[in-house]
Amino acid sequence: MTRWGMVIDLDKCVACQACTAACRVENNVPFAGPEQDAMGRSIWWNEVFRYIEGEYPNVTLRFIPRPCMHCDDPPCVKVCPVDATYKDEEGIVVQRYERCIGCRFCTVACPYGARYFNWFAPRWPEPLDQALNPDPEVVPRPTGVVEKCTFCIQRIRKAKEKAEAEGRPLRDGDVVPACVQTCPGTTRSVKYRN
Amino acid sequence: MRDPEKTILSPLTETGLGYYLLAGLLLLVIMWGLWAYIFQLQDGLGVTGMNRPVFWGVYITNFVFFIGISHAGTLISAILRIVGAEWRRPFTRAAEAVTVLSLPFGAISIFVDLGRPDRVLNLLLYGRFQSPLLWDFTAVSLYLFSSIFFFYLALIPDIALCRDRLTDISGFRKRLYRLLALGWRGSNEQRRRLERVIGGMSVFLTLLVVTVHTVVAWVFGMTTQPGWHSTIIGPYFLGGAIFSGVGAVAIVTAILRRTFRLEEYITPKHFDYLGKFLVALSLAWFYFTFAEYLTTLYGGEPAHMSVFWAKFSGEFAPLFAGMFIFCFLIPLPILAIPRTRTILGVVIASISINIGMWLERYTVVVPSLTRPRLPYELGAYSPTGVEWSITAAFFAGFFLLYLIFAKLFPVISIWEIKEAEEVEERPAEPERGWDILWEGRQEG
Numbered sequence: 001m002t003r004w005g006m007v008i009d010l011d012k013c014v015a016c017q018a019c020t021a022a023c024r025v026e027n028n029v030p031f032a033g034p035e036q037d038a039m040g041r042s043i044w045w046n047e048v049f050r051y052i053e054g055e056y057p058n059v060t061l062r063f064i065p066r067p068c069m070h071c072d073d074p075p076c077v078k079v080c081p082v083d084a085t086y087k088d089e090e091g092i093v094v095q096r097y098e099r100c101i102g103c104r105f106c107t108v109a110c111p112y113g114a115r116y117f118n119w120f121a122p123r124w125p126e127p128l129d130q131a132l133n134p135d136p137e138v139v140p141r142p143t144g145v146v147e148k149c150t151f152c153i154q155r156i157r158k159a160k161e162k163a164e165a166e167g168r169p170l171r172d173g174d175v176v177p178a179c180v181q182t183c184p185g186t187t188r189s190v191k192y193r194n
Numbered sequence: 195m196r197d198p199e200k201t202i203l204s205p206l207t208e209t210g211l212g213y214y215l216l217a218g219l220l221l222l223v224i225m226w227g228l229w230a231y232i233f234q235l236q237d238g239l240g241v242t243g244m245n246r247p248v249f250w251g252v253y254i255t256n257f258v259f260f261i262g263i264s265h266a267g268t269l270i271s272a273i274l275r276i277v278g279a280e281w282r283r284p285f286t287r288a289a290e291a292v293t294v295l296s297l298p299f300g301a302i303s304i305f306v307d308l309g310r311p312d313r314v315l316n317l318l319l320y321g322r323f324q325s326p327l328l329w330d331f332t333a334v335s336l337y338l339f340s341s342i343f344f345f346y347l348a349l350i351p352d353i354a355l356c357r358d359r360l361t362d363i364s365g366f367r368k369r370l371y372r373l374l375a376l377g378w379r380g381s382n383e384q385r386r387r388l389e390r391v392i393g394g395m396s397v398f399l400t401l402l403v404v405t406v407h408t409v410v411a412w413v414f415g416m417t418t419q420p421g422w423h424s425t426i427i428g429p430y431f432l433g434g435a436i437f438s439g440v441g442a443v444a445i446v447t448a449i450l451r452r453t454f455r456l457e458e459y460i461t462p463k464h465f466d467y468l469g470k471f472l473v474a475l476s477l478a479w480f481y482f483t484f485a486e487y488l489t490t491l492y493g494g495e496p497a498h499m500s501v502f503w504a505k506f507s508g509e510f511a512p513l514f515a516g517m518f519i520f521c522f523l524i525p526l527p528i529l530a531i532p533r534t535r536t537i538l539g540v541v542i543a544s545i546s547i548n549i550g551m552w553l554e555r556y557t558v559v560v561p562s563l564t565r566p567r568l569p570y571e572l573g574a575y576s577p578t579g580v581e582w583s584i585t586a587a588f589f590a591g592f593f594l595l596y597l598i599f600a601k602l603f604p605v606i607s608i609w610e611i612k613e614a615e616e617v618e619e620r621p622a623e624p625e626r627g628w629d630i631l632w633e634g635r636q637e638g
Contacts, residue, residue: 040245040573051570066568075418081327082316101316102239102309104249105327109417113247113569117309119240143238144309 002170003091004151006177008065012185013048015063019179019188020046023067025131026152026178027138030122043116045149046179065188067179068093068114068149076106076115085146092151102144115148152177198459198611199359202604205454207362213597220594227587230580231306239309241580248563248575253307255555256585258431259438260300260592261334261410262551266439267293268341268403271348272396281467283614284459287352287607288450289443290345295595296442297338299588304330306584326416329409337399337406344395346374347388351609354378367602407435414558421490421501421562430482437475437521438551441544444468446596448541450605459606462537469535472543476526483518500565509574510561513553520550 023029023046032042049064070093077085077093084100087093107115122140124132132140137154141147152175159174180188234241244251270289274282305311321328357371378384411431414422424430444465451460490498505514525543528534564573599605 036240039243040247041240042246047569049569064568079325079327079416081322081325081331082313082320083322084316084320099313099316099320100310101313103304103307103327104309105325105413107246107249108419108563111418111567113566116246117249118238119245120238146309 001089004070004156004175005091006067006151006180006188008188010063010065013063013065014185015048015050016184017048018182018184019065019067020044020048022178022182023149026133027150028122028132028140029147030118030120030140031124031128033125036119041119043118043147045114045116045147065179066112066114068151069112070151075109075111079105079109081105090156092153092156093148094150094153095147097141097145097147100145102146104146107146115146117146118143152179198606198608199355201455201458202606202608203356203359205600206356206602206604207360209601213601217594217597220590220597223590224587224594227584227590230583230587234306234580234584235311239307241578243576243578243581245573245575247566247569247571247573248560250307250559250563251575252556252577252581252585253303254559255552256588257300257303257307258410258555258559259552260296260303260588261407262431262435262555263439263442263548264293264296264300264337264341265403265407265432265435266441266443267291268399269436269439270443272344272399272403275392275396276400280614281464283610284456284464284606285443285447286610287345287348287603288447288605290341290348291596291599291605292439292443292446293341294338294345295592295599297334297341299592301334301338303588326409326413330413333402333406333409337402340395340399340402344392344399347392347395348607348610349603350374350376350378350388351380352604352607354380355608356603370602404432407432414562419562420495420497420565420567421558424486426482426486430486433475433478433482434551434554437472437479438548440468440472440475441547441551444472444540444544445548448537450600451537454600454605456606459611465537465540466535469529469540469543472525472540472547473529476522476529476547480522497565497567501562504561504565505557508561510557514557517550517553517557520546521554522550525550 024044027045029043029045036042046065046067049066051062051064053060053062070087070091072091074085074087074093077087080086081103082099082101084096085093085106086096102117104117107117118141121143123129135154137157155177156175160170163170163174242251242253267289270282271286271293275286305314308314317328317331321331323329353371354375357368357375360367360371408428408431411427415424415427417423447460447468448465451457487502490502504510524546528539528543560575564575566573
């Protein structure tokens with residue numbers, strides 16, 4: 001049974017935010033704008049947190065890239081009243097946008113703050129609206145639903161289809177989420193175990 | 195021998211200008227709130243002040259608040275009925291009306307908070323019982339329907355009275371009373387049957403009322419948010435609900451007493467009892483609050499202390515202090531000192547209690563969300579005009595529905611008062627032991 005995992009080497013991360021940007025482009029994450037961002041309305045499927053350890057003059061800055069952790073025992077899945085979020089057999093916590101009623105219980109239950117809500121209908125200013133990913137699996141979500149990192153499930157499906165077409169099993173390196181692909185410092189890699 | 199029927203039934207046929215003016219004003223507020231909601235539907239929930247990480251705010255506060263005040267009706271009507279407390283008789287109906295009319299606003303509060311209200315049926319189609327929200331949905335729906343049924347049952351003899359006595363009313367109302375009276379003739383057989391069903395429903399509702407607010411609390415308690423994930427949260431919310439509910443009933447009853455000239459039936463003695471009851475509830479509330487915050491402080495866990503200091507010295511300190519002042523420091527002296535435990539005193543204390551309890555719900559919901567474990571950033575929340583307009587509309591809606599109820603049905607349960615008088619006029623029977631405890635029988 002395939003189970004997906006991602007390894008993020010925190011010693012190598014330089015917080016360049018390439019993963020954050022790539023994820024947004026790949027997954028058609030809506031634009032918020034400076035005013036809405038100041039209110040805390042931006043959607044970041046992947047975020048890189050920084051926190052300061054120690055007191056001056058012995059301070060260290062630590063970076064924590066935070067995609068969805070696809071928890072083994074997801075608190076978000078437990079609290080969804082309509083089964084709009086669930087953990088599939090391969091370990092990915094999936095979101096059903098068409099079923100979500102927008103109660104935001106899952107967003108409040110997530111200890112990582114990995115879930116986001118569409119406060120408005122999605123929009124992109126020009127010329128960003130020309131750069132949307134045409135993949136139907138990442139069609140922009142409507143207002144009022146919750147979204148989060150999906151481990152680039154659309155890429156997993158494409159890789160599986162390709163492997164099947166070529167008559168071979170899935171191999172290491174076939175599935176490359178956007179953040180992994182873009183990371184310049186080989187900080188991220190995807191493993192799968194069978 | 196006074197005639198309760200004449201006094202209590204008179205509001206049903208006589209309406210002053212004040213009634214229409216008040217109803218008109220309330221309707222305006224409701225329309226304003228409705229307009230705000232339409233605005234929210236069109237633009238999205240972004241028109242509120244909610245954000246990441248404060249995903250819940252005023253709407254959820256209202257939800258807990260309205261479900262909370264609904265508990266008093268059941269308490270006064272069902273629980274006091276079971277233990278045979280006679281002093282409940284004049285205001286059981288007013289209390290039950292508070293329950294029946296505030297519960298829908300609790301439910302509507304959640305509906306207004308949904309991102310996709312058009313998909314609300316998914317709760318029925320795909321409902322997962324693992325989710326506390328679905329426990330909520332089930333418990334509150336069951337409570338609402340049971341309360342309406344209970345309310346109606348206790349109304350039947352009085353509806354029959356209206357059917358028989360009221361002549362100066364529209365044909366529509368006559369037909370309504372005839373239909374709802376279900377052919378009640380007051381025979382012994384019918385009375386016995388009614389008492390049995392009401393008795394059974396009282397027990398059922400008492401058990402249900404404990405479940406309802408506990409599951410409302412567990413919507414918060416079942417997450418791991420610091421400040422929410424507390425074992426005491428179920429009983430804490432339940433105690434708080436009964437506290438604010440009894441206060442609400444006191445306010446409503448005092449208003450009814452003054453407006454409809456019911457001074458003979460609702461006496462200062464009744465408010466004395468309510469006041470003493472509120473003292474006990476205020477102390478219970480204080481105990482729970484103290485236990486909650488002392489254990490948090492003593493444990494000193496960083497994530498919890500972050501939320502703790504937000505409430506005690508951070509940006510929520512004024513609201514938190516306000517909660518304590520309104521829930522405890524103001525009402526307790528007023529209610530504990532016999533000289534100030536007058537009707538006015540109880541009403542002032544009750545208003546203070548309800549303000550404090552709304553603040554309590556707000557300071558439970560919002561501060562925990564502003565201090566999430568990750569993303570190490572402080573959240574902030576400022577409710578917008580849309581949220582306040584809708585909140586105002588809910589309160590206005592509650593009062594307007596109450597006005598309509600007071601116009602259609604007698605606000606005091608005439609048959610229950612008459613029943614008590616019949617018991618008094620019967621030849622003396624040996625007093626049952628616990629009867630002596632309840633000195634609250636009405637003076638004849």
